[in-house]
Amino acid sequence: MKRKVTLKQIAKELDVSISTVSKSLRNSLEIGEETRLKVQAFAKFYNYKPNNIALSLKNRKTKTIGIIIPEIVHYFFSTVINGIEQVANENGYSVIICLSDDSFDKEVRNMEMLANGSIDGFIMSLSKETQLKGDFHHITEVINQGMPVVMFDRVTSEILCDKVIIDDKSAAYEAVQSLIDKGRKKIALVTTVDYVSVGKLRTDGYTKALLDNGLPFNENLIIKIEDVDTCEVIIGKLLEDKAIDAVFAVNELFAVTSIKAANKMGLNVPEDLAVIAFTDGIISKYSTPTITTVSQSGKKMGNRAAKMLIERLELEHKDDEEEDENYKTEVIETHLVERESTN
């Protein structure tokens, strides 16, 4: 139970000053070889490692990135974290993760807590509640304090900062187009409530694809799921009444649930009903049938977001008051992963 040794202790033990110890360990030329080697040997023996907190305080940077996401038990978000962690790690950064649980208050609390010196910058995706309220003061505040923020996936145009997104609209367009190309005429959209930014965009893409192909746009073919649990019933109803031949779901869960509902009614996927899901996750790959998806590489998003943040951090460190602030929005390309649920 030997506590970590500090410069002070080493200095005392070797009867030199703290400065001498510090300089010796950083191989400063100011220190004579004899002393330097002695100190280094001693430090090595006691396994001296500089205290990160003290360094953070002194350097006024923590080499830590704060991540705030709605939830973590979620394939997409965990792949994003994976991507962030990878780049962060390669650049000597750690990541500290906070979950908003899709709650505005928790998002605000977490941001305030982290903004008080704990981290150098944020990577975040907005909570549902925040998007609903449209209140982004906590983010503005952080940015005004000079702390860089990178938003991904669930972003808002009301905040000026770096962003990483996919082109939800054209990805949705492409998916629906592919259904149309396969002869599907009555395509339902299973989506979330409107205030989630990505949900809105995907709906736009869906609509545009229909109209561009001269297909009728029918409000009744769009169902907005609030609660996953009731999802199956609602979808079942849709299948029964409307004689639809394809489903475009904004996430895997809605897609797999649609398939289950179809199966229960004796419909075959893909023969009677084609299904495409947004987000290429684990469910699509292992469901029966496997599901055609719009791949939305979370890992790549994480990589890019981390890269953008770190670049800004290292840059702003160089010449402090540049204030260029030429914020970028990077768009990650998507593509259709064709599987058994379409033919």
Next chain:
Amino acid sequence: MKRKVTLKQIAKELDVSISTVSKSLRNSLEIGEETRLKVQAFAKFYNYKPNNIALSLKNRKTKTIGIIIPEIVHYFFSTVINGIEQVANENGYSVIICLSDDSFDKEVRNMEMLANGSIDGFIMSLSKETQLKGDFHHITEVINQGMPVVMFDRVTSEILCDKVIIDDKSAAYEAVQSLIDKGRKKIALVTTVDYVSVGKLRTDGYTKALLDNGLPFNENLIIKIEDVDTCEVIIGKLLEDKAIDAVFAVNELFAVTSIKAANKMGLNVPEDLAVIAFTDGIISKYSTPTITTVSQSGKKMGNRAAKMLIERLELEHKDDEEEDENYKTEVIETHLVERESTN
């Protein structure tokens, strides 16, 4: 772009000492009401918040928990994080997450980095490589420095510390017993390589269940998957040759792959082949047929682990050199979630 205000700045601005500002903000009685209110008003106006890093340095605790896990894009691990974060959050702790990617070196590097003052304690699950090597010096070292460690799921008996596990052996026993109870006689085990601690234990439970029921133990019915990609072929072969009537898989992926392999050969699940998986994740719930699983509540594990760690942290803070070190191993109960893949 106003940087965060500090005590010093407030003091200078109001022409009082730093101590006065500090005490005013903490409502000390030593400070006269007039001054106190003036300071508080000023601080509020400039949105003063104490700097976490400075507090950490002063208090010699960071209120941060370090988590080291093999991977994050993994249902079980992300639920554990969710559980940890929840309890941590309730107790004013943050979590900083590092991924070992199942690599020994990365695990060591991450631990060393975090151990240098960044966190107050660890919660971790061993990487495969670490378990294979059997080298735990990095963990011993951290513990010797007085930093508490809680291990979960993938643990080792070679390290004395708090642990949270499930009773893998008896959970496996129970699962296999349930298959036997349903009349299955030729039960295959699809597992991982041996050095993963939990894999070994689950195999033991499987074996014991067979023997206790007077069923023959057949080495050939146990297949150890090294690489998920080759899994389907191997399982297919097993089904062909051995005329088995049930599969007990140590994770969801192996289970769903077994089902796919069976389907391809025209076998029906559960009629011709019953399947049980370890770990109740998202795949089991949404696969077709849904899969009977051994629920292994990651969230609960996370909750317990965080609780144990925080309790130890707060305790050791009270009377520093108690050295009781009565380490506990908590066992999280499991239960069988019966679904369509067994009957």
Next chain:
DNA sequence: TTTCAACACTATTACGTTTTCGTAAACCTA
């Protein structure tokens, strides 16, 4: 008048680093 307490505030220290500046001693040069 002395003493002592209460009041209202400040100085200092400590946490662990790094770095700037300073300085004594030794050496070199003319």
Next chain:
DNA sequence: TAGGTTTACGAAAACGTAATAGTGTTGAAA
């Protein structure tokens, strides 16, 4: 030997906070 330059080290400040230990003034009790 006076003056200058190296060499080798130390003191102190700085990062931001909080707690302990003062300090000086006032007023009241002895």
